[in-house]
Amino acid sequence: MKVLVTGGTNGMGKGVAKILASKDDGAHEIIILCRSKERGESTIKELAAITNNNKISIVLCDLTKLSDVRNAIKEIHNNHDFLDGIFINAGLGYAAKRVETEDGMDPHFQVNYLSQFMLTLNLLDLLENSKTGGRVIFNVTKRGEIFWDDIQMKNNWGFEKGVFQGMAAKRMFYILLHDLYRRKEGSRVSVFGFQIPKTVWSNQINIIPFFMRTMATMMKIFGGFISIEKCGMIMAPLFTEDQKESLKRSGKLITQKKNEFIEMKEDDTVLDPKLQEKLWKISLDLCNDEETVQIAKRYLEI
Ligand SMILES: NC(=O)c1ccc[n+]([C@@H]2O[C@H](COP(=O)([O-])OP(=O)(O)OC[C@H]3O[C@@H](n4cnc5c(N)ncnc54)[C@H](OP(=O)(O)O)[C@@H]3O)[C@@H](O)[C@H]2O)c1
Numbered sequence: 001m002k003v004l005v006t007g008g009t010n011g012m013g014k015g016v017a018k019i020l021a022s023k024d025d026g027a028h029e030i031i032i033l034c035r036s037k038e039r040g041e042s043t044i045k046e047l048a049a050i051t052n053n054n055k056i057s058i059v060l061c062d063l064t065k066l067s068d069v070r071n072a073i074k075e076i077h078n079n080h081d082f083l084d085g086i087f088i089n090a091g092l093g094y095a096a097k098r099v100e101t102e103d104g105m106d107p108h109f110q111v112n113y114l115s116q117f118m119l120t121l122n123l124l125d126l127l128e129n130s131k132t133g134g135r136v137i138f139n140v141t142k143r144g145e146i147f148w149d150d151i152q153m154k155n156n157w158g159f160e161k162g163v164f165q166g167m168a169a170k171r172m173f174y175i176l177l178h179d180l181y182r183r184k185e186g187s188r189v190s191v192f193g194f195q196i197p198k199t200v201w202s203n204q205i206n207i208i209p210f211f212m213r214t215m216a217t218m219m220k221i222f223g224g225f226i227s228i229e230k231c232g233m234i235m236a237p238l239f240t241e242d243q244k245e246s247l248k249r250s251g252k253l254i255t256q257k258k259n260e261f262i263e264m265k266e267d268d269t270v271l272d273p274k275l276q277e278k279l280w281k282i283s284l285d286l287c288n289d290e291e292t293v294q295i296a297k298r299y300l301e302i
Pocket of ligand 1: 006007008009010011012013033034035036039061062063064089090091092093111112139140141163196198199200201202203204
Protein backbone atom coordinates (compact mmCIF):
# COMPACT_ATOMS: atom_id res chain seq x y z
CA MET A 1 0.00 0.00 0.00
CA LYS A 2 1.12 3.55 -0.67
CA VAL A 3 -0.21 5.80 2.08
CA LEU A 4 0.01 9.56 2.53
CA VAL A 5 0.00 10.55 6.22
CA THR A 6 -0.61 14.20 7.06
CA GLY A 7 1.15 15.21 10.27
CA GLY A 8 3.39 12.15 10.37
CA THR A 9 6.22 13.85 12.25
CA ASN A 10 4.62 13.54 15.68
CA GLY A 11 1.82 11.94 17.66
CA MET A 12 -0.85 9.74 16.12
CA GLY A 13 0.37 10.30 12.54
CA LYS A 14 3.89 9.22 13.46
CA GLY A 15 2.55 6.19 15.32
CA VAL A 16 0.54 5.07 12.28
CA ALA A 17 3.46 5.78 9.90
CA LYS A 18 5.82 3.77 12.13
CA ILE A 19 3.61 0.70 12.37
CA LEU A 20 2.66 0.81 8.68
CA ALA A 21 6.34 1.11 7.70
CA SER A 22 7.21 -2.00 9.75
CA LYS A 23 4.15 -4.03 8.69
CA ASP A 24 4.37 -6.86 6.11
CA ASP A 25 8.20 -6.81 5.92
CA GLY A 26 8.35 -3.17 4.86
CA ALA A 27 6.02 -3.67 1.88
CA HIS A 28 4.21 -0.38 2.39
CA GLU A 29 5.31 2.99 1.08
CA ILE A 30 4.74 6.01 3.33
CA ILE A 31 4.61 9.64 2.26
CA ILE A 32 4.64 12.06 5.17
CA LEU A 33 3.12 15.47 4.60
CA CYS A 34 4.82 17.84 7.06
CA ARG A 35 5.59 21.51 7.63
CA SER A 36 9.20 21.16 8.80
CA LYS A 37 11.93 19.74 6.52
CA GLU A 38 14.11 19.09 9.55
CA ARG A 39 11.42 17.16 11.47
CA GLY A 40 10.40 15.36 8.27
CA GLU A 41 13.93 14.18 7.50
CA SER A 42 14.64 13.13 11.07
CA THR A 43 11.36 11.15 11.08
CA ILE A 44 12.42 9.34 7.88
CA LYS A 45 15.80 8.52 9.49
CA GLU A 46 14.21 7.32 12.72
CA LEU A 47 11.54 5.18 11.05
CA ALA A 48 13.94 3.75 8.45
CA ALA A 49 16.41 2.74 11.19
CA ILE A 50 13.70 0.96 13.21
CA THR A 51 11.79 -0.63 10.34
CA ASN A 52 14.40 -1.11 7.57
CA ASN A 53 11.83 0.42 5.22
CA ASN A 54 13.50 2.66 2.64
CA LYS A 55 10.22 3.71 1.00
CA ILE A 56 9.48 6.66 3.28
CA SER A 57 9.46 10.18 1.86
CA ILE A 58 8.21 13.65 2.77
CA VAL A 59 6.19 16.37 1.07
CA LEU A 60 6.54 19.79 2.65
CA CYS A 61 3.34 21.69 3.34
CA ASP A 62 2.34 24.13 6.03
CA LEU A 63 -1.41 23.65 6.32
CA THR A 64 -1.85 27.25 7.49
CA LYS A 65 -1.15 28.27 3.86
CA LEU A 66 -3.43 27.34 0.96
CA SER A 67 -0.55 28.20 -1.41
CA ASP A 68 1.50 25.43 0.25
CA VAL A 69 -1.42 23.01 -0.16
CA ARG A 70 -1.56 23.84 -3.89
CA ASN A 71 2.24 23.23 -4.20
CA ALA A 72 2.02 19.95 -2.28
CA ILE A 73 -0.80 18.74 -4.56
CA LYS A 74 1.40 19.52 -7.60
CA GLU A 75 4.41 17.77 -6.08
CA ILE A 76 2.40 14.65 -5.21
CA HIS A 77 0.96 14.52 -8.75
CA ASN A 78 4.43 14.97 -10.27
CA ASN A 79 5.87 12.08 -8.28
CA HIS A 80 2.99 9.62 -7.98
CA ASP A 81 0.34 8.26 -10.32
CA PHE A 82 -1.67 6.52 -7.59
CA LEU A 83 -2.25 6.48 -3.86
CA ASP A 84 -3.84 3.59 -1.94
CA GLY A 85 -4.63 5.55 1.17
CA ILE A 86 -4.59 8.91 2.89
CA PHE A 87 -4.63 9.49 6.64
CA ILE A 88 -6.16 12.92 7.28
CA ASN A 89 -4.60 13.45 10.66
CA ALA A 90 -2.52 16.64 10.98
CA GLY A 91 -3.99 18.99 13.50
CA LEU A 92 -3.36 21.98 15.63
CA GLY A 93 -4.29 21.22 19.23
CA TYR A 94 -3.52 23.49 22.17
CA ALA A 95 -3.03 27.18 21.37
CA ALA A 96 -2.82 30.06 23.85
CA LYS A 97 -4.48 32.51 21.46
CA ARG A 98 -6.04 32.78 18.02
CA VAL A 99 -3.32 33.57 15.49
CA GLU A 100 -5.02 34.21 12.16
CA THR A 101 -3.42 32.45 9.19
CA GLU A 102 -1.99 34.37 6.24
CA ASP A 103 -5.18 33.39 4.36
CA GLY A 104 -7.14 35.28 7.03
CA MET A 105 -8.66 32.22 8.68
CA ASP A 106 -8.98 30.68 12.11
CA PRO A 107 -5.91 28.40 12.40
CA HIS A 108 -7.82 25.36 13.72
CA PHE A 109 -10.43 25.65 10.99
CA GLN A 110 -7.80 25.94 8.26
CA VAL A 111 -5.19 23.41 9.49
CA ASN A 112 -7.49 20.74 10.90
CA TYR A 113 -10.16 20.96 8.20
CA LEU A 114 -10.11 23.34 5.25
CA SER A 115 -6.58 22.72 3.91
CA GLN A 116 -7.19 18.98 4.19
CA PHE A 117 -10.59 19.32 2.48
CA MET A 118 -8.72 20.90 -0.47
CA LEU A 119 -5.94 18.30 -0.32
CA THR A 120 -8.39 15.39 -0.30
CA LEU A 121 -10.49 16.66 -3.23
CA ASN A 122 -7.36 17.23 -5.33
CA LEU A 123 -5.97 13.76 -4.63
CA LEU A 124 -9.16 11.77 -5.34
CA ASP A 125 -7.90 11.03 -8.89
CA LEU A 126 -4.81 9.31 -7.45
CA LEU A 127 -6.98 7.26 -5.07
CA GLU A 128 -9.23 6.29 -7.97
CA ASN A 129 -6.08 5.00 -9.76
CA SER A 130 -5.31 2.64 -6.88
CA LYS A 131 -5.41 -1.04 -7.92
CA THR A 132 -6.73 -2.03 -4.52
CA GLY A 133 -9.28 0.82 -4.35
CA GLY A 134 -8.34 3.99 -2.51
CA ARG A 135 -9.33 4.90 1.02
CA VAL A 136 -9.27 8.06 3.12
CA ILE A 137 -9.37 7.71 6.89
CA PHE A 138 -10.11 10.84 8.91
CA ASN A 139 -8.81 11.16 12.45
CA VAL A 140 -11.91 12.41 14.27
CA THR A 141 -13.70 12.66 17.60
CA LYS A 142 -17.48 12.68 17.94
CA ARG A 143 -17.68 16.18 19.36
CA GLY A 144 -18.12 19.70 18.10
CA GLU A 145 -20.41 21.90 16.07
CA ILE A 146 -20.10 24.36 13.21
CA PHE A 147 -20.34 28.00 14.25
CA TRP A 148 -22.26 29.01 11.14
CA ASP A 149 -22.40 32.72 12.05
CA ASP A 150 -18.75 32.90 13.04
CA ILE A 151 -16.95 30.03 11.34
CA GLN A 152 -13.61 31.84 11.67
CA MET A 153 -14.28 32.19 15.41
CA LYS A 154 -13.44 35.89 15.53
CA ASN A 155 -15.96 36.62 18.28
CA ASN A 156 -15.94 33.53 20.43
CA TRP A 157 -12.57 31.79 20.24
CA GLY A 158 -11.28 28.91 22.34
CA PHE A 159 -8.74 26.30 21.25
CA GLU A 160 -11.01 23.39 22.21
CA LYS A 161 -13.94 24.92 20.33
CA GLY A 162 -11.66 25.28 17.32
CA VAL A 163 -10.41 21.68 17.53
CA PHE A 164 -13.97 20.33 17.81
CA GLN A 165 -15.42 22.57 15.08
CA GLY A 166 -12.72 20.99 12.85
CA MET A 167 -13.89 17.52 13.96
CA ALA A 168 -17.53 18.25 13.05
CA ALA A 169 -16.45 19.71 9.68
CA LYS A 170 -14.32 16.66 8.81
CA ARG A 171 -17.18 14.30 9.68
CA MET A 172 -19.67 16.25 7.54
CA PHE A 173 -17.18 16.27 4.66
CA TYR A 174 -16.49 12.53 4.56
CA ILE A 175 -20.16 11.61 4.93
CA LEU A 176 -21.07 13.80 1.94
CA LEU A 177 -18.08 12.53 -0.04
CA HIS A 178 -19.15 8.95 0.68
CA ASP A 179 -22.71 9.72 -0.52
CA LEU A 180 -21.36 11.34 -3.70
CA TYR A 181 -19.16 8.31 -4.38
CA ARG A 182 -22.08 5.94 -3.96
CA ARG A 183 -23.91 7.84 -6.72
CA LYS A 184 -20.94 7.21 -9.04
CA GLU A 185 -21.09 3.88 -10.81
CA GLY A 186 -18.26 1.46 -10.07
CA SER A 187 -16.75 3.60 -7.33
CA ARG A 188 -14.31 1.71 -5.10
CA VAL A 189 -13.00 4.51 -2.90
CA SER A 190 -13.91 4.33 0.79
CA VAL A 191 -13.95 7.36 3.11
CA PHE A 192 -14.62 7.14 6.83
CA GLY A 193 -13.77 8.53 10.24
CA PHE A 194 -11.98 6.79 13.07
CA GLN A 195 -12.17 7.81 16.72
CA ILE A 196 -9.29 6.49 18.80
CA PRO A 197 -10.84 4.84 21.89
CA LYS A 198 -8.24 6.21 24.34
CA THR A 199 -6.26 9.47 24.53
CA VAL A 200 -2.84 9.23 22.89
CA TRP A 201 0.29 10.51 24.66
CA SER A 202 1.31 12.75 21.77
CA ASN A 203 3.50 15.80 21.25
CA GLN A 204 0.63 17.86 22.67
CA ILE A 205 2.06 17.04 26.08
CA ASN A 206 5.07 19.27 25.25
CA ILE A 207 2.85 22.14 24.08
CA ILE A 208 0.17 22.40 26.77
CA PRO A 209 0.65 24.64 29.84
CA PHE A 210 2.31 23.31 33.00
CA PHE A 211 -0.91 22.71 34.99
CA MET A 212 -2.46 20.70 32.14
CA ARG A 213 0.77 18.69 31.76
CA THR A 214 0.73 17.89 35.49
CA MET A 215 -2.87 16.65 35.26
CA ALA A 216 -2.04 14.59 32.15
CA THR A 217 1.01 13.04 33.85
CA MET A 218 -1.21 11.97 36.77
CA MET A 219 -3.74 10.47 34.35
CA LYS A 220 -0.92 8.64 32.55
CA ILE A 221 0.09 6.96 35.82
CA PHE A 222 -3.48 5.61 36.10
CA GLY A 223 -3.44 4.29 32.51
CA GLY A 224 -5.35 7.19 30.97
CA PHE A 225 -3.19 7.28 27.83
CA ILE A 226 -1.87 4.99 25.14
CA SER A 227 1.42 5.38 23.28
CA ILE A 228 1.69 6.50 19.65
CA GLU A 229 2.87 2.96 18.79
CA LYS A 230 -0.24 1.42 20.36
CA CYS A 231 -2.34 3.93 18.40
CA GLY A 232 -0.49 2.82 15.24
CA MET A 233 -1.14 -0.84 16.04
CA ILE A 234 -4.87 -0.14 16.47
CA MET A 235 -5.18 1.91 13.28
CA ALA A 236 -2.70 0.40 10.79
CA PRO A 237 -4.98 -2.57 9.90
CA LEU A 238 -7.58 -0.09 8.62
CA PHE A 239 -5.08 0.95 5.93
CA THR A 240 -4.15 -2.56 4.85
CA GLU A 241 -7.40 -4.52 5.21
CA ASP A 242 -9.20 -5.80 2.13
CA GLN A 243 -11.07 -3.10 0.21
CA LYS A 244 -14.35 -4.99 0.66
CA GLU A 245 -14.04 -4.49 4.43
CA SER A 246 -13.02 -0.87 3.98
CA LEU A 247 -16.03 -0.16 1.76
CA LYS A 248 -18.34 -1.54 4.46
CA ARG A 249 -17.00 1.18 6.78
CA SER A 250 -17.35 3.97 4.21
CA GLY A 251 -19.38 6.99 5.34
CA LYS A 252 -19.33 5.78 8.96
CA LEU A 253 -17.72 6.82 12.20
CA ILE A 254 -15.70 3.87 13.45
CA THR A 255 -14.01 3.18 16.75
CA GLN A 256 -12.50 0.13 18.44
CA LYS A 257 -14.00 -1.75 21.38
CA LYS A 258 -12.74 -5.05 22.80
CA ASN A 259 -10.39 -5.45 19.81
CA GLU A 260 -13.27 -5.09 17.32
CA PHE A 261 -13.93 -2.18 14.99
CA ILE A 262 -17.46 -0.95 15.62
CA GLU A 263 -19.68 1.82 14.24
CA MET A 264 -20.65 4.79 16.42
CA LYS A 265 -23.98 6.58 16.17
CA GLU A 266 -23.49 9.94 14.47
CA ASP A 267 -25.04 13.31 15.50
CA ASP A 268 -28.17 14.38 13.59
CA THR A 269 -26.70 17.78 12.61
CA VAL A 270 -23.60 16.12 11.14
CA LEU A 271 -25.86 13.73 9.20
CA ASP A 272 -28.00 16.57 7.75
CA PRO A 273 -27.36 16.64 3.94
CA LYS A 274 -28.42 20.31 3.67
CA LEU A 275 -25.86 21.35 6.29
CA GLN A 276 -23.20 19.16 4.65
CA GLU A 277 -23.82 20.88 1.30
CA LYS A 278 -23.80 24.29 2.99
CA LEU A 279 -20.37 23.54 4.48
CA TRP A 280 -19.12 22.13 1.15
CA LYS A 281 -20.06 25.41 -0.58
CA ILE A 282 -18.52 27.60 2.15
CA SER A 283 -15.35 25.48 1.99
CA LEU A 284 -15.05 25.81 -1.79
CA ASP A 285 -15.48 29.58 -1.55
CA LEU A 286 -12.80 29.76 1.14
CA CYS A 287 -10.35 27.61 -0.86
CA ASN A 288 -10.66 30.21 -3.63
CA ASP A 289 -9.00 27.77 -6.02
CA GLU A 290 -10.42 27.20 -9.50
CA GLU A 291 -8.99 23.66 -9.85
CA THR A 292 -10.63 22.61 -6.59
CA VAL A 293 -13.95 24.11 -7.75
CA GLN A 294 -13.75 22.18 -11.03
CA ILE A 295 -12.98 18.91 -9.22
CA ALA A 296 -15.81 19.51 -6.76
CA LYS A 297 -18.24 20.12 -9.66
CA ARG A 298 -17.50 16.64 -11.01
CA TYR A 299 -18.95 15.27 -7.79
CA LEU A 300 -21.53 17.84 -6.73
CA GLU A 301 -22.98 20.83 -8.54
CA ILE A 302 -24.23 23.38 -6.02
N1 LIG B 1 -3.92 12.71 20.96
C1 LIG B 1 -5.15 12.23 21.04
O1 LIG B 1 -5.51 11.51 21.95
C2 LIG B 1 -6.15 12.55 19.96
C3 LIG B 1 -7.43 11.98 20.05
C4 LIG B 1 -8.34 12.20 19.02
C5 LIG B 1 -7.97 12.97 17.94
N2 LIG B 1 -6.73 13.53 17.90
C6 LIG B 1 -6.39 14.31 16.69
O2 LIG B 1 -5.26 13.70 16.11
C7 LIG B 1 -4.53 14.64 15.33
C8 LIG B 1 -3.08 14.56 15.73
O3 LIG B 1 -2.97 14.96 17.08
P1 LIG B 1 -1.83 14.47 18.05
O4 LIG B 1 -2.43 14.38 19.41
O5 LIG B 1 -1.13 13.30 17.48
O6 LIG B 1 -0.92 15.80 18.06
P2 LIG B 1 0.61 16.10 17.78
O7 LIG B 1 1.49 15.09 18.41
O8 LIG B 1 0.78 17.54 18.13
O9 LIG B 1 0.73 15.92 16.18
C9 LIG B 1 0.15 16.84 15.30
C10 LIG B 1 0.74 16.63 13.92
O10 LIG B 1 0.14 17.62 13.05
C11 LIG B 1 1.17 18.39 12.45
N3 LIG B 1 0.77 19.78 12.18
C12 LIG B 1 0.33 20.69 13.07
N4 LIG B 1 0.16 21.88 12.47
C13 LIG B 1 0.50 21.72 11.17
C14 LIG B 1 0.58 22.59 10.04
N5 LIG B 1 0.27 23.88 10.13
N6 LIG B 1 0.97 22.09 8.85
C15 LIG B 1 1.33 20.77 8.74
N7 LIG B 1 1.30 19.90 9.79
C16 LIG B 1 0.91 20.38 10.99
C17 LIG B 1 2.31 18.36 13.46
O11 LIG B 1 3.53 18.73 12.85
P3 LIG B 1 4.84 19.12 13.72
O12 LIG B 1 5.51 17.83 14.04
O13 LIG B 1 5.60 19.97 12.78
O14 LIG B 1 4.36 19.85 14.94
C18 LIG B 1 2.26 16.91 13.91
O15 LIG B 1 2.89 16.07 12.99
C19 LIG B 1 -5.18 15.99 15.60
O16 LIG B 1 -6.05 16.29 14.54
C20 LIG B 1 -5.95 15.75 16.89
O17 LIG B 1 -7.03 16.63 17.03
C21 LIG B 1 -5.81 13.34 18.87
